Amino acid sequence: MLRWFGFYVVVFSIGFIILIGVFFSSESQIPVRIQKVPPRKVFIGAWVGDFWNDNTRTLNTSKLTDFESSINKKMAIANLFIDWTYLEDPILLTNLAVVKQKGWTPMISSNPMFFEKCAKGNLNLYSHIASGKCDSFLESIAVNLGKHPSPVLFRFAWEMNLPDMYWSIESQNSTPKDFISAWKHMHTVFNKAGATNVSWVLSFNTSHPKTVPYEKLYPGDDYVDWVAIDGYNWGTTQDWSNWADFNAVFFNSYKELTAITTKPVMLSEVNSAPDGGDKAAWLKDMLEVQIPNNYKQINAIIFFNENKIAGESVDWRISKDVLYVKAVELGLNNPLYQSNYTDIY
Secondary structure (H helix, E strand, O other): OHHHHHHHHHHHHHHHHHHHHHHHHHHHOOOOOOOOOOOOOEEEEEEEOOOEEOOOOEEOOHHHHHHHHHHOOOOOEEEEEOOHHHOOOOHHHHHHHHHHHOOOEEEEEEOOOOEOOEOOOOOOHHHHHHOOOOHHHHHHHHHHHHOOOOOEEEEEOOOOOOOOOOOOOOOOOOOHHHHHHHHHHHHHHHHHOOOOOEEEEEEEEOOOOOOOOHHHHOOOHHHOOEEEEEEEEOOOOOOOOOOOOHHHHHHHHHHHHHOOOOOOEEEEEEEEOOOOOOHHHHHHHHHHHHHHHHOOOEEEEEEEEOEEHHHHOEEOOHHHOHHHHHHHHHHOOOOOEEOOOOOOO
């Protein structure tokens, strides 16, 4: 009898423990919310030769639409190389409106220089800007761009880390601190003028021993929306160049840049020369392997598509060869690559 009584006690105890567990798990457990991570986007864009003529200040949208047709993909971003002195001109807004009408977000690439509204004094170019001596001109730019009803990407002083551009740190006898001060000052002027639609793109050339390190030129996350790298495989087109795969061009620079910020990365100029290797394979590797799998902080790529035989001994055009076109068309046939820009960063 006692043996059966013990058996019932054990069964009852186990049942009680199970009931208590069910009660606490169903009534008292704090629900866990799973935060959905938005899918990664890589916005695509292009600069196409003669899309914008800086001498006549005219826009030829067919150059970009033809490029889109050739690769069977709409661009999200249209790059325009625009003279510094034109940025305050109200007619610029008319051109930006045309760009918007075509479904593109404009990226203005522009470099500073001295001229009558930002006249040279005793200071170097970037110290001059930082000191406020060009503020009237900068405010005019800010008011002008601020009137555009959509985002404008502003790629100011691109490749300033190189030693030999007229606006580069070295050529202007400036210092990295001068550049940072100028960048921050311009950012503040734009914000005060209400140009909050302007997204700031800090664009470097790929780094090498003769360039200024990225870290020394970085103004801080509060003053930057995008960080960017211009990089090319020059192939065997120059006496100093050899064929270089995508990693050889970008890996070290990407690693250097992403070590200082988590801001989205843009390849603001990218392409391969045709000489010395397989350009189609280079483009395929970039779009199908490297960017999707190995460069996950990249959120925009801007193809550089222009015949530069006259100045650089390179025809960069993707449309020059059906194999290049096919490589890009197939590579972009991936939902990762987006044709509509959203200013979400």
